[in-house]
Amino acid sequence: MRQAQQARAKATVDAVVEAAARILAEAGWPAVNTNAIARRAGVSVGSVYEYFPNKQAILDVIIDRHLTEAEETLAAAASSLAGVTDTGVLVEALVAGFVRLHENDPRLHRALSSEVPVSPAQRARVEALRKRTISLLAAALAPNVSDPGIRATLLVDTADALAHRWLIDEVGLPLPADRMASEATKMLKGYLLS
Amino acid sequence: MRQAQQARAKATVDAVVEAAARILAEAGWPAVNTNAIARRAGVSVGSVYEYFPNKQAILDVIIDRHLTEAEETLAAAASSLAGVTDTGVLVEALVAGFVRLHENDPRLHRALSSEVPVSPAQRARVEALRKRTISLLAAALAPNVSDPGIRATLLVDTADALAHRWLIDEVGLPLPADRMASEATKMLKGYLLS
DNA sequence: CCAAAATCCGAATAATTGCTCAATAATATA
DNA sequence: TATATTATTGAGCAATTATTCGGATTTTGG
8 A cells, every 4th residue: 555646536426436436326335345446436446445545545545525515514613603693593503504514425434424434533423513503503502592502402403414315314394405494494593482 | 044932042032032132232242242241051053043033133122122112102201191291291291201211221222223234124114103292292282383393303302312412312311310310301391472 | 667565256164053964862653 | 751843053065255366468768
């Protein structure tokens, strides 16, 4: 195993990761094997093992990429909402953020969140991201609501879980997903006024 | 493959299913292989294939068992709540029902809902159960709330998703899970009054 | 242009795993 | 008790898959 130096080697690395992500999204984790990845990437198995120590390492790149995207989304939201304490605006931003995060590549998202083996370190990173989201929201709510930690936990977990269910699981809904999302927003806003 | 007739054969079948369920709960789906199942069941691989056409069939028994349990829980709740239209009582029963369903064997529950391969027929059965729960709740809400179908969808999906997250995923909470559940109940009740 | 380094190749290996089958044992039946 | 039926066994087959490695090819730097 070595580091990619030349441009074509970097292209190989990218092709391998992309091929694995596409197979994962289209056919699920059981279909992701090293020979299929190499074929799809237009590369030989040998080349795969030039740059990745094992199959799991390829998956790890995909997982890390998604976690990083989520972390950046949170950071962007936190900075653009700095100083905002209007609970209605905060709830709308929360729901919109989770919707945005889940509507990209839903098949891949589903595979990542419910097929693929996730390491303890990656689980910890997910939990840390959740905790950070809750903390930021709790701090923003603190001036206007009681029990901000409890309320923020409920808000974040509800928004995340409903976005999952409605956008990723292919589940029957009485309204389009975006209208269900505004219904959820209504519920969460009401909760903050109680 | 044959049907178990003698008592010891039925014991073998049970031991195989139980062994598979225990391995699944303790070590996850990748650890569930036929040799491990046989060893854990105190039986030889040959005996396993005497009563199950393949490995998937063992898993199917476990899945069917859980789906049946959920269906029975719904049926029991529906009959014990027949005629009830008090929205507060309905929401409390809904949350309590999902909590009860998720607090049994959470490890197994987690493996079943996010590791294991589920057939289209089984997915359909899960969706049918969800739809039936929503319909029953919507009918009970109809006299007292507007848009009962939309509201029931939101109530059921929220209660289910939060029970999952809080009881099955091992996630940090600012209060014990049961107190979080009553907080969720409060939120859902408020939503029905809006 | 040439040697060294980097990259790529893919048949072969090793390990795992679902599953079979021929032989053996236990139980039922007459 | 004798025979047939049912049940159990576990070594081994077949298929799949992750990974290796010796050698071919391409690129780089002098």
